[in-house]
Amino acid sequence: RDEAALLAALARRPMAGFDLKPLYRVLAAAGQSQASTRDAREEKGGRPGPPEPLPVPAGDVKLAAYLLDPVRNRYHLVDLARQFLGVEVEEGPADRPADPACRTPALLGRDAALCARLRPAIEAEIAARGLERVYREIELPLVPVLAAMEVAGIAVDREQLERLGRQFAARSEELAQRIYELAGETFNINSTQQLGQVLFERLKLPVVKKTKTGYSTDAEVLEALAAEHPIAELVLEYRSLAKLRGTYVEGLAEHIGPDGRIHTTFQQTVAATGRLSSTQPNLQNIPIRDEPGRSLRRAFVAAPGHRLVAADYSQIELRVLAHYSGDRALHEAFAHGQDVHARTASEIFGVPLEQVTPEQRRVAKAVNFGLAYGQTDFGLARALRIGRAEAKRFMERYFERYPGVKRYMEETIRRARQTGEVTTLFGRRRPIPEIRHRVPHIRQNAERVAINTPIQGSAADIMKLAMIRVHGALLREGLSARIVLQVHDELIVEAPEDEVPRVAALLRREMEGAYRLDVPLVVEVKAGVNWYEMEEMNG
DNA sequence: CAGTTCACG
DNA sequence: ACGTACGTGAACTGT
Ligand SMILES: [Mg+2]
Numbered sequence: 001r002d003e004a005a006l007l008a009a010l011a012r013r014p015m016a017g018f019d020l021k022p023l024y025r026v027l028a029a030a031g032q033s034q035a036s037t038r039d040a041r042e043e044k045g046g047r048p049g050p051p052e053p054l055p056v057p058a059g060d061v062k063l064a065a066y067l068l069d070p071v072r073n074r075y076h077l078v079d080l081a082r083q084f085l086g087v088e089v090e091e092g093p094a095d096r097p098a099d100p101a102c103r104t105p106a107l108l109g110r111d112a113a114l115c116a117r118l119r120p121a122i123e124a125e126i127a128a129r130g131l132e133r134v135y136r137e138i139e140l141p142l143v144p145v146l147a148a149m150e151v152a153g154i155a156v157d158r159e160q161l162e163r164l165g166r167q168f169a170a171r172s173e174e175l176a177q178r179i180y181e182l183a184g185e186t187f188n189i190n191s192t193q194q195l196g197q198v199l200f201e202r203l204k205l206p207v208v209k210k211t212k213t214g215y216s217t218d219a220e221v222l223e224a225l226a227a228e229h230p231i232a233e234l235v236l237e238y239r240s241l242a243k244l245r246g247t248y249v250e251g252l253a254e255h256i257g258p259d260g261r262i263h264t265t266f267q268q269t270v271a272a273t274g275r276l277s278s279t280q281p282n283l284q285n286i287p288i289r290d291e292p293g294r295s296l297r298r299a300f301v302a303a304p305g306h307r308l309v310a311a312d313y314s315q316i317e318l319r320v321l322a323h324y325s326g327d328r329a330l331h332e333a334f335a336h337g338q339d340v341h342a343r344t345a346s347e348i349f350g351v352p353l354e355q356v357t358p359e360q361r362r363v364a365k366a367v368n369f370g371l372a373y374g375q376t377d378f379g380l381a382r383a384l385r386i387g388r389a390e391a392k393r394f395m396e397r398y399f400e401r402y403p404g405v406k407r408y409m410e411e412t413i414r415r416a417r418q419t420g421e422v423t424t425l426f427g428r429r430r431p432i433p434e435i436r437h438r439v440p441h442i443r444q445n446a447e448r449v450a451i452n453t454p455i456q457g458s459a460a461d462i463m464k465l466a467m468i469r470v471h472g473a474l475l476r477e478g479l480s481a482r483i484v485l486q487v488h489d490e491l492i493v494e495a496p497e498d499e500v501p502r503v504a505a506l507l508r509r510e511m512e513g514a515y516r517l518d519v520p521l522v523v524e525v526k527a528g529v530n531w532y533e534m535e536e537m538n539g
Numbered sequence: 540c541a542g543t544t545c546a547c548g
Numbered sequence: 549a550c551g552t553a554c555g556t557g558a559a560c561t562g563t
Contacts, residue, residue: 191561192543211543218544243545246559273555275548282557285547293546317548373553383553441551452554456548460555488548488555 004030011052016059018077018094018115021268024147027054032151053475054144061115063139064122066269067131070430075269081114084121089114134426138464139268145471145483146266146276152494153261154283154484157530158253160299165249168241168292175238182231189238192217198231205229240293248287248296255281266486273453274428274460276486284487286531297532307500307527309481310534311507312490314522315340316459317372320425323517324454327404334519341365347401348394367398371405372455374448409451416450424457425515462521463489466514473510479503492531500527504537 007030010023017023035051065075077094081087092107093099094115126135180186183202187194196215199205208224209216219239225232255262267277278284286300287293302308318340322330333343338353345356345364356364366383373379381391399406413435416422421431430453434446467486470493474481481495481503491511495503504525511523526534 188561190559193561213542216543239544240546243559247546247557251558267556270557271555275555277556279557282547285545285557287546289547370553373555375553376551378551379553439550444552448553449555456555459548490548 011054014055014058016057016061016115016119018060018080018111018118019062020057020060021143021147021150022097024054024057024144025150028144028147028151051475053472054147056141057143058140059119059123060140060143061118061122062269063143064119064126064131064135067135067139067428068122068125068129070269070274070428071272077111077114077118080118080122084118084125085114087114129429130427131429134424134428134461138426138461138468141468142268142464145467146268148471149483149485150263150265152482152484153257153259153263154492154494155261155301155303156252156256157299157301158256158260160301161249161253161296164292164295164299165245165253168245168249172238172241172245175234175241179231179234179238182229182234189235190242195235199225199229203229203231205232240290244287244293244296248293252281252299264485271460272430273457274424274464275456275488276460276464283485295532298530300531302494302529306494306496307529308484308531308534309493309495309500309503309507309525309527309537310490310531311493311504311511311523311525312487313459313463313511314524316462316489316521317455318368319517319519319521320455320458320462321371321405321408322519324458325402325404325408326518327402327408329402330405331519337520337522341368344368344398348397363394367394372452374409374451412454413447413450416447422450422453424454424461426458426461428457428461430457459489462515463491466511467491469510469514470507473506474503477502477506479506495527500537 007027011027011031015023031051031054061077061080062075065080066072076091078089078091081089089110091102092111093103094111096102126132176189179189183198185198185202187198189195193214195217199217200207200215205225205228207215208221209218217235219236222232222236226236252262257263262281262283264278264283265280267279270277287296300308318330319334322334329347330340332338333340341361341364342353342356344367345351345360346353348364348367349356349360351360363384366380367375370380370383375395377388377392377395380395381388384391412422416432416435420433420435421429423429430449432446432450432453434442435450437443437446463486467483470491471483474483479495479499479502481493481499483491484494485492491507493503493507504527507525508523512521514521525537527537528534
């Protein structure tokens, strides 16, 4: 009654504040239930029309503070008050939203007043630092989009999840018994400490790597030990099943709501590069690389009568690199729609494109992959399990054939050293003070960050713009389809069956057109009844 | 709470 | 001689 009127009033009026997404989530949820009653009215002959979109927030001091310094680990209102107003106060409801005790009228009013005073101070700094566009055109318009995605959630088939859980448990138990037999005792396989004692003391296996606290038992070590003792492979498989059961089967089940859906939270002020992250639960790291983990995606389903439509950017980071570097050869590969990894292989190995072997392509793919990370010969050698000298030759050959890329990287580091920061396509900034550090490994780490951040961050800028465009286009075109997930270079939309062709076309159009690079952006679209079985729609 | 490990892009 | 590919989040162990 009064609450509905209040929400309706709030939904019409642009607001400024601190961390507005949770409020937008409430408004989006109210709008969603209102939409279903409106649909019911239309069935009875009411007037159709697109739903009212929520207004873009007028300001959000938390988002602004994040743009000013995206590396901080928290953006509490009290910290901002100290930094920008020189005011020292106790934490209130803005910083302790889960604590009902501090939700008093006095403190709520105080925090609101702090926001009002902070906003001009912080926004002046935003303007001064050239962050106006990323603030007004990306982060603020994204708030209602993310809120709508969180409210929509994604449907999960609990029975499917539990079936997989039983399979994983059975296999896991079998592996544990065989591990105990080979060890000659039972122990907690999940304990790295106990596992280390079994492997390196009882079984006397060679120690290949150490951690700060003792023996390393990570996958790389176990893969090396597999040549020495059969227990290693069993532990590897046991580990992967333990991860699947704990993190995914059990972890996800706890998050299924009464509506049969999981509603993640997208963090907009965490990743230093400008990416989103996903928590409670993390839906951006659902297994895909191997079975049986990949089969978990069968549990992520479209509602009855609907389909999941997934659209992902092809090679977005390499395209950003091509754009920034202006490298002729890299440009050409994308302009001609070539298979970039094959093209790179052909360049590195000096063979015609048609004669590139799968092995050569695999090497080239690893080289391309490492570029965005500021790769070293050591890192490439480890990734490919080859000698460091050979890795060094591959990299030298690459930079001979792609001199523009080499130049770009050197120039990026030089500028970062000069300015103490790097920026993205949209002017997002990341300070990198360590780039002038006198300890070599700290400085070198900073140099890799300087290479990676403009690439990863610009890709994030493009994706965020695309999300705003897709969300707007869906509403404008009166479609019921809604974005439900973002996984860095991929958007997942839930669409009524009959909207699928239109939604697929819309996704391609809005994502490919989100930003004009010097090379084309290409989007691949798939659709299916769940997140596992998806058919290409690149017709 | 730190440390280790491992899931994703 | 050192440390070594970028960015995340979650589960688990052990203190
Ligand atoms: Mg992709």
